[in-house]
Each structure stands twice: as C-alpha cells, then as structure tokens.
C-alpha cells in the first residue's frame with residue numbers, strides 16, 4: 001500500500017467521513033443488498049449498483065483483494081402474489097426479472113459479483129440463525145410466524161438515528177399479525193395454503209423474512225467467525241428498517257460486533273422530481289430505459305452526481321450526459337495509440353488525479369472532470385483512468401459518428417411541418433439547424449406548443465434534439 005493517500009469514506013454507522021482501512025491486511029470484504037426480483041429493476045437500482053461497481057474497481061486499483069457479495073432475494077410476498085395473479089410460479093417471475101436485470105447491468109458495464117447468493121439456497125443457515133436468536137431470547141414464535149423482539153436489542157435505531165419511542169408511536173400491528181410489539185418484525189413467516197414453503201421443525205413450514213436472509217448470508221459468506229466484515233452497502237432507502245434489522249439480528253450472535261465496519265449508502269433517485277412508482281404512473285423498467293438511452297451516457301450521468309446526493313433524472317440531464325460522452329470519444333480519437341512516444345508522466349498524473357478525487361469519499365464528479373480536462377495523455381493512460389470509472393471505450397469510439405440523413409429527409413420534414421418553416425433550397429443538415437433556430441425563438445417567446453411541435457417533427461423524421469447548458473445538439477436516432 002506504501003505511499004498511497006488514505007481513502008476517505010462516509011460511514012453511515014459513525015455519521016462521519018473516515019479513513020478507510022480493512023479489518024485484515026489487504027483484504028476487503030463487501031456485501032451489498034441485491035435485487036428483490038419480484039418486480040422489474042428500475043434506474044434507481046442501477047444507480048446504486050453502479051456506484052458500488054466503481055467503489056469495487058477503486059478498491060482493487062488500490063491493491064486490495066476484494067470479495068464482493070450481492071444477494072438475490074428470490075422469495076418474498078410480492079413474487080408470490082404476482083405469480084398468483086399471472087398464473088405462474090414465483091420462480092418464473094423471479095428468474096425472468098433477474099435475467100433482465102443482469103442483462104441491464106452488463107450493458108451498464110457493472111461487473112458480476114464474486115458471489116451472488118440466492119436466499120432460497122441458504123434456508124438451513126437462516127434457520128440456524130433463527131434458532132440461535134430464539135435461544136438467546138431475541139425471537140419468539142407465534143401463530144403466524146417467528147418475530148424478532150426489537151426491545152431486546154438496546155442500540156436499535158443507532159444506524160438510522162431513530163428513537164425507539166418515536167418509532168413505537170408510529171408503528172402498528174396489522175390484521176393477521178400476532179407479534180407482541182408493533183416494532184417487532186418477522187424472521188420467518190408460516191406458509192398459508194398454496195404458498196411455497198420450507199420445513200422448519202418444530203416451528204412450522206414457511207419462508208424467511210427479508211432481513212434475516214442478509215444476516216445469515218453475510219455470516220456464512222463473509223464472516224463465519226462473527227468478528228465483522230469491512231463494507232456493507234445498499235441504497236439509502238435500506239437504512240431503515242432493513243439495515244437496522246440486519247444489525248439487530250446479527251450483532252447479538254457475534255463474537256465481536258459491529259456487523260460491518262463501514263456502512264455505505266447511495267442516494268435516492270427521483271424522476272422529474274418525483275419518486276418513481278407504478279402508482280404515480282412514471283415507472284419505467286430499466287431494460288426499457290436502456291433501449292432509449294445509451295448505457296454509457298447513463299453511466300456518465302450517475303458519475304456526474306455525488307453518490308450520496310439525491311439525484312433528479314430528467315430527459316434533459318441524460319441528453320447533457322450524451323454530449324459529455326461525445327466529448328470523451330472525441331478526446332479519445334485525438335490521442336496517440338498505445339506504444340507511441342507520449343510522456344508517461346502525463347498519463348500517471350491523470351491517473352493520480354482521478355485516484356485523488358476518488359480518495360475524497362468517491363468523488364466521481366471530480367474524477368470525471370479530471371478525465372475531461374486531461375492534457376494529451378496517452379490513449380493507454382486515458383483508458384486506464386476511464387476503466388477506474390467503469391467506462392470501456394469500444395470500437396465505436398474510434399468512429400466519428402456520421403450523421404447520415406436519408407435522401408428523402410427534407411421532403412418528409414416538410415410534410416411533418418406542414419409549411420411551418422421554410423425549407424426551400426437548404427441541405428438536410430441546414431434544415432435541422434433552421435428548425436433548431438426556430439425552436440429556440442419559440443422557446444424564448446415561451447411558445448412551448450410550437451417548440452414541441454418542431455421537436456416532434458424532427459423526431460418523426462429520425463432526428464433527436466438534445467438540450468444542454470451549452471445549447472441544443474442533434475443526433476440521428
């Protein structure tokens with residue numbers, strides 16, 4: 001590790017930015033809560049997993065041997081309900097959504113986890129943990145399941161800085177639940193008729209609760225001695241109750257808490273300033289979104305925003321990221337290929353600057369800015385810096401994008417515009433520029449209808465407009 005500068009990371013557990021150091025030598029064990037594929041993944045998931053992908057790459061760059069585990073919650077109430085609605089098995093629902101998610105992750109350049117444990121493959125470990133919790137008085141069985149007794153864990157709420165008394169006031173027991181305290185949560189749910197289940201003597205067949213899965217799998221895969229692992233990650237929406245509950249289940253059974261030395265959480269993602277949800281009608285599956293947008297542009301967009309911040313996704317923001325992507329490609333094309341006589345010092349400087357930005361609580365925005373401002377590094381150094389951010393130039397980066405408009409473009413555009421803009425005697429490219437200028441005038445007059453009409457006319461003819469701070473650019477769809 002030698003002369004490396006320290007890596008600083010914000011630790012949700014201690015609520016401060018700390019110098020990261022692994023528990024053992026140069027080995028870093030990371031657990032990130034994975035997808036519950038009862039539904040389709042969305043862009044919020046992508047943001048979180050993409051950040052942990054960059055963190056993992058950077059830890060490896062620093063010379064650590066990283067073990068990255070990301071679980072799959074392949075059984076839950078919703079997958080059972082969805083299966084019933086659609087006349088399928090929960091396994092079919094989960095497998096289809098998970099395969100789609102994995103494909104999206106590949107497209108975004110997110111590497112595969114080292115271990116990808118499915119909850120249903122760890123039922124014996126989950127049950128062993130539940131038995132231990134019951135034996136120690138932290139869990140109890142009632143008619144509908146086995147619950148964790150939150151009041152038996154005195155530091156409950158410390159991760160999320162919540163006060164148990166206040167939580168108690170806001171909690172209630174739902175119909176059909178037989179828990180003793182509204183704060184208690186299920187570690188095992190007894191099966192109702194027709195539900196998938198696993199035998200559990202002497203308590204009763206059923207399925208695990210969500211929180212206990214992570215506690216059991218982290219213990220089995222990362223921390224068999226019960227002395228803790230390095231980094232536990234997830235989206236900020238998991239801090240409470242999921243991560244609080246994981247801690248409450250794991251720590252009473254450990255030889256040496258805490259469960260995880262550092263807790264790292266990615267910020268939430270909003271869509272046009274709203275949470276994405278099916279009920280709001282703004283839900284778009286990740287797979288569909290990646291059909292509309294270049295996955296590398298999406299990646300850049302995430303990198304431009306601090307990982308802990310709430311991020312607002314808009315069509316304009318992704319258009320701006322596309323412009324940044326084009327800038328990167330242009331720089332790449334202008335660089336000398338590897339092997340050419342380029343000062344190595346330049347390249348090392350770039351890599352050092354990118355690393356310095358990441359040392360500062362993974363400031364990917366500054367890291368990306370360093371790459372964009374780089375003064376003629378070698379192509380090799382440029383690639384290594386991009387690789388730290390998970391961006392891999394492919395063959396298309398070397399090809400100047402040829403905006404080829406079809407021969408009948410002007411004719412089609414004239415029809416779409418119905419004479420609204422004069423197009424006589426101009427080339428196809430000039431026509432596009434003319435529409436952009438007309439649209440700019442319309443926007444200056446706050447004539448949004450006309451502005452949209454012009455944009456739509458171009459879109460029907462296969463030209464997309466991208467509004468950025470620097471002005472409007474266009475591309476052939």
Ligand SMILES: [Zn+2]
Pocket residue numbers: 032033034214242246
């Ligand atoms: Zn978890």
